[in-house]
Amino acid sequence: LRDRVAFVLSFGGHGDLPRTLQYLCTGASPGGATLPPHDYGSAIILLGVADRIVPPAQVRPLEEAILTFLHASHVDAWDKAAAEREFARAKGLAADLGEPARTLMNYVNTRDVARLGPLLLPHVGEFGGHEALSPSRAPVPPFPVYLLHGLDDNVIPAAESALLAETLRGRGGNVWRLATPMITHAEVDHSAALDSVWMLVRFWANLLSE
Structure with a gap:
């Protein structure tokens, strides 16, 4: 695999x-x-x-x-x-x-x-504590990584994906990351601003082009 x-x-x-x-x-x-x-x-x-x-x-x-x-x-x-x-x-x-x-x-x-x-x-x-449960401690994937996060997520804060992106990029990883107010941890915000919608569309477009 x-x-x-x-x-x-x-x-x-x-x-x-x-x-x-x-x-x-x-x-x-x-x-x-x-x-x-x-x-x-x-x-x-x-x-x-x-x-x-x-x-x-x-x-x-x-x-x-x-x-x-x-x-x-x-x-x-x-x-x-x-x-x-x-x-x-x-x-x-x-x-x-x-x-x-x-x-x-x-x-x-x-x-x-x-x-x-x-x-x-x-x-x-x-x-x-097991390192296999934390992606930031795992080997850098040899394929693109897309990180999508709700900006105000209060289950797993958006800073987690920001730090993961920084860690993976620092070790040579190909990472795309977007934190958007359009989603929370569990659902989509239907009242999001147009620019947030556009950024989310671009994120998915890049992912689907792989």
């Missing part, structure tokens, strides 16, 4: 996973800017490190509660009533948990990243 790839496209991707996880816990993006992170990022991190921060007997019940919350967040995009039922179920599951799982799940349910993030921060290095 390596010798048959024409190009690679990253849509809202990270360059360094531990750095991105740190952002989701603190809101401090690369370069020193502060952008409040989306709350489901910390919920997903908690799901991944639950076995490190709660007693073994609490791990499975906590994971079930977190998955219920994440499912509710997903359903909320098209069925508000069903989402409310699932959010209520997540709160009920939290009430049945022992401590410290109950407090952690309450932070998830109330979207309290300010309290949950610092508790997760000590664990994100071991959770995402």
Whole structure:
């Protein structure tokens, strides 16, 4: 497969996973800017490190509660009533948990990243530290790399793709990068300005010409 790839496209991707996880816990993006992170990022991190921060007997019940919350967040995009039922179920599951799982799940349910993030921060290095999970640490691809990012992305900040582009170019990579207000991490902004539309069109035109 390596010798048959024409190009690679990253849509809202990270360059360094531990750095991105740190952002989701603190809101401090690369370069020193502060952008409040989306709350489901910390919920997903908690799901991944639950076995490190709660007693073994609490791990499975906590994971079930977190998955219920994440499912509710997903359903909320098209069925508000069903989402409310699932959010209520997540709160009920939290009430049945022992401590410290109950407090952690309450932070998830109330979207309290300010309290949950610092508790997760000590664990994100071991959770995402393998170099294969961070493109900036991998060998430079021998084919063009296209990085497309939402300018105000609060799951993986746009600075991630900027730093990745800089790293790859510095090592001889062929990189095209665009950060645009037309998209967020998960959706398209239909009210974007014409120049943003044009820049996005040019980005896709260059990619499709490969």
